Amino acid sequence: MSDAIPSSPREAYDLLLAGNRRFAAGTPLHPNQDAARRADLTSAQRPFAVLLGCSDSRLAAEIIFDQGLGDLFVVRTAGHAAGPEVLGSIEYGVSVLDCPLVVVLGHDACGAVAATRAAVADGRAAPGYLRDVIERVTPSVLAAHAAGASEDEEFIATHVRHTVDFVMDRSRELADQVARGRTAVVGLTYRLADGSAHPVTARGLDLPTDPSDHPGTTPRAEVA
Numbered sequence: 705m706s707d708a709i710p711s712s713p714r715e716a717y718d719l720l721l722a723g724n725r726r727f728a729a730g731t732p733l734h735p736n737q738d739a740a741r742r743a744d745l746t747s748a749q750r751p752f753a754v755l756l757g758c759s760d761s762r763l764a765a766e767i768i769f770d771q772g773l774g775d776l777f778v779v780r781t782a783g784h785a786a787g788p789e790v791l792g793s794i795e796y797g798v799s800v801l802d803c804p805l806v807v808v809l810g811h812d813a814c815g816a817v818a819a820t821r822a823a824v825a826d827g828r829a830a831p832g833y834l835r836d837v838i839e840r841v842t843p844s845v846l847a848a849h850a851a852g853a854s855e856d857e858e859f860i861a862t863h864v865r866h867t868v869d870f871v872m873d874r875s876r877e878l879a880d881q882v883a884r885g886r887t888a889v890v891g892l893t894y895r896l897a898d899g900s901a902h903p904v905t906a907r908g909l910d911l912p913t914d915p916s917d918h919p920g921t922t923p924r925a926e927v928a
Contacts (some may be wrong), residue, residue: 710752713888713909716805723770726897736772752776754797757783757809783816785840795877810864811894820845864891865905877883
């Protein structure tokens with residue numbers, strides 16, 4: 705693989721999705737995972753994308769996108785719930801590390817979304833700090849219900865879109881970077897069975913999406 709670091713949102717997105725296609729096809733290259741790469745990174749890092757994903761053990765970003773050390777700046781929480789620490793981490797990746805792409809990655813069979821749907825249905829409060837996760841996912845579940853959603857894919861896609869909207873609305877730094885064309889924010893959903901990632905929404909990058917990927921939803925490709 706080329707050692708060139710993507711300098712534009714489009715280049716970063718294409719590189720990321722090319723890696724996912726290799727992974728899904730069972731032909732990963734496992735780039736940037738040797739001792740030489742480790743040594744090169746001791747003094748500095750230059751990842752090409754910030755990835756906010758779910759903590760689910762089946763969603764290791766560097767594996768499913770066939771990347772290596774120093775390629776991705778990864779932030780993971782249950783249900784990719786976003787709070788101040790997450791926003792600060794994203795801003796660090798964009799403004800300090802100059803990442804031209806931010807990805808919000810959801811997935812089917814998400815335990816956090818399922819737990820939130822159950823909590824909304826029966827009205828019971830979750831124990832401990834799990835309550836905070838459910839509170840952050842609840843607006844997405846309520847919005848999906850209001851839109852008539854019934855399938856898991858619809859709830860997941862809605863939650864990804866809501867997370868993209870949230871980070872854009874709350875982070876002026878990120879919104880400014882997108883408006884200047886220096887970075888873009890893309891929402892993807894990942895299918896556990898076949899290992900493939902699919903676009904749901906984008907800000908600052910024109911990405912046509914296939915409605916068949918998410919029945920009952922209206923995919924959006926937006927330029928902020």
